[in-house]
Amino acid sequence: MALRVVVWSTGTIGKLSIAGVLARPELELVGVWVSNPDKVGKDVGELAGLGRELGLKASGSKEELLALRPDCIVHGAMTDDRIMEAIEDLISFLEAGVNVVASGPVALVYPDGVFPDELNERIRSAARAGNASLHVNGIDPGFANDVLPLAMTSLSKRIDELRVAEIADYSTYYQPMTMTELFGFGKPMETESMLWMPGVLSLAWGPVVRQLAAGLDLTLDEPLVEKIDRRPAEEDYDIASCHIAKGTMAAVRFEVIGTVNGTPRIVLEHVTRTKADAQPEWPIPSHGDGCYRIEITGDPVMTVDFVHHGENGDHNDSGMLVTAMRLVNAVQAVVEAQPGLLTVLDLPQITGRGLVTKD
Template structure:
């Protein structure tokens, strides 16, 4: 069993605890939290499980890393604290841990990452013998391994489009929804996630990885952006009221340009209510989905819907992204220390997790 730490217990961290607990080769060794109110609480409670896991949350990062646990799922947010997230990950890698995380956008494609992000991790790998695999919660597999797999089913590929289509009213992360993405803000408010060049910083690495895998050279990366206001005030279950006239929907694209045309596109279509921008793409169930469209011969379209924590599609997207990361830990433990991306790390079947897994049998 691989002793594994989950660092952070928000949307991603809750799913990570559940994923580590379910994995037959991993053992939940510690849970790190920031909020004092969570210290001492059982991991099962924090993860929304109906049972205790016998692991109490702690905020003592030094003690946890000093214990030499083999793996860390870094689930704390890097959206508004990228420098702090990088420092945390470097600290864990230097301690010799295999680290998986969605928090460091620039390192999704580490070969083209800025030196200020890449070099500290490389130095930590050399010093401590740990590893890092960074992949997204949007989810990463929907913008790299899935479209590439689907592209191989056709004879002619004219273009690849990866879509995230979501109603954010179910997303329980109000700070990100209101301020990072700008839902419910005046239309002259510029959300940090939508500042020019930021979408490319976040998703451009995945566009470059797909181009590398497809053997094409990009002319460059281009962004498009469209925003729509709410026509009437709406109220959400998790975040309260969003006023008429404020931002209610966002649609943007990060386009990989090949031969002067957008051939590899990552598109996000997000709303705070279905009534806003009804002419834009909508998910089959009205809540959320990820879609890959391969234009060519034949034209192939794949839509993935995932739910978790009830019928929460946003939580389902997080859970599948976490599944990809947590599922890579045992492979990374056997691999050489280093920096890895989605093209390096194989996507493997859920061995030992069909039906009653090994851990459930041991509990019985």
């Protein structure tokens, strides 16, 4: 019998998740939630841009969708600007006995040491009460800096440092709120954007460092170390999300570092440009406009560059797709897992089983 799935939102991740659920033979799409009242009652196929109707109407009612008794909710709604409200939603799903795979809040990728113990226990208590599980993942934070690097460490004899990096041109990335309000791109250099406030990087990407440490049985110094290098634009130009004026913020390189006795052992790095040829002295992708790079210093020394792009050639489009599909493809494993707040350390290998083209 197919697992009954509700997709939460019809934004970019939500639309891709709808198509992903329809592609998996063991999943049945039974409901879709929308926040915009104008979308309520519209056919999901239309909202997802599928070019066909599905005979399934979108709903704005949490109660109506929970009454469908789905096995799992694929939650792809934006959470960066409403973290606590999103967590309350996730807790209510668990209490109702519904499993959840979600793209955020990203701190829940590995919340121990990030969120207060009382909050983490609230989520775990809700999972036990509802006999359900919650798993938050994606591509970054997610597969590119948890599953992939941990798999590589299985080849090591000795590990001196594990570095996981995203190196990307964000000029075609369309998320205005994220780009302007969180990163501060296109704003004066003195603007105190959220991500650059002390401790915020450790909240957003610290879970990556902590999960890698847990996977390697490593106890880190506290607190994690943050390093930030922001650069201004040398000319005026436009990107998908906003206008970048000369002198405003246009690029950033940051690190979240886990040390042991003061020595860096696990490093999360981001090199984010809004113009491909800017800051040539910073790390550059091995191919195209972006890559995820895993570097293991030790014995042996290993480097892997993970490159992806959509059918149209754009890596930002495929970044959204791989995030959505990481969630959708994890549904069955999460439904079958023991109740709890699950990390990748708790789940079996997740594959694209059933997705190979047969025609």
